[in-house]
Amino acid sequence: MSSRDLILGRVRRALADVPDAAEGPAGDGSAYEAAVDRGYAREHGGRTPEETVDLLAENLADYRAIVHHCAAEELPELLARLLAARGARTVLAPPGLPPHWLQAVDATRVRDRAASTPHELDRVDSVVTGCAVAVAETGTLVLDGSADQGRRRITLVPDHHVCVVRVPDQVVSSVPLALGRLDPTRPLTWISGPSATSDIELDRVEGVHGPRTLEVVLMSGE
The missing domain is CATH 3.40.50.10420 (NagB/RpiA/CoA transferase-like)
Structure with missing residues (x-):
């Protein structure tokens, strides 16, 4: 097995539970977007x-x-x-x-x-x-x-x-x-x-x- 095959195999296993990017009502990847949490913090703490x-x-x-x-x-x-x-x-x-x-x-x-x-x-x-x-x-x-x-x-x-x-x-x-x-x-x-x-x-x-x-x-x- 080549290094490339090894890396791609790991990527496939990591993405095994993620819906196909083409899924969604319009085949536009909306299922993938929904599966990935985008709730990042936009700032740290509260300042005046x-x-x-x-x-x-x-x-x-x-x-x-x-x-x-x-x-x-x-x-x-x-x-x-x-x-x-x-x-x-x-x-x-x-x-x-x-x-x-x-x-x-x-x-x-x-x-x-x-x-x-x-x-x-x-x-x-x-x-x-x-x-x-x-x-x-x-x-x-x-x-x-x-x-x-x-x-x-x-x-x-x-x-x-x-x-x-x-x-x-x-x-x-x-x-x-x-x-x-x-x-x-x-x-x-x-x-x-x-x-x-x-x-x-x-x-x-x-x-x-x-x-x-x-x-x-x-x-x-x-």
Whole structure:
């Protein structure tokens, strides 16, 4: 008996009590779906919206993202301070970013263009975007290419990314809850901290395949 036969035999024995996938009124596999328990936990524990935002901030910081809190009316001044502290002379903003967010920023604006090359994007000092949803339990930001987030490449090439999250509206507890809000046909980018990798000696190197610095602004009141 070959290894293949041995493995397939084990699979058949494991599925012996499961109805045929073709069974069901329409032969659509509904019997199989009914036989498999889909009652997975969608989140762990019960948290208030405020506790969920606090957990997000904690996990973002644990991933070495720099976290800021502000009210909506404070955002333009905060973004101006963050970009000035970075020494950013150029800032890339997606076309759908609310114009007033960058009204106090003293830097040259770079448009999000399909024709931009990686070398051109690499010369951009900073990029500012919104987000689609943020996952508290994993400290993850998800971008889906919407107008306030732009093309995927603009958040993967420049060295400094500032992402604004509207709280509590854009924050969910868990990945399953986040998936329920997302369109799987869109270009999804999942970000958990700045880009980093480690070699065999566990020396951490940041900025390998994305921004070296990730700053997250948790904005309330909009």
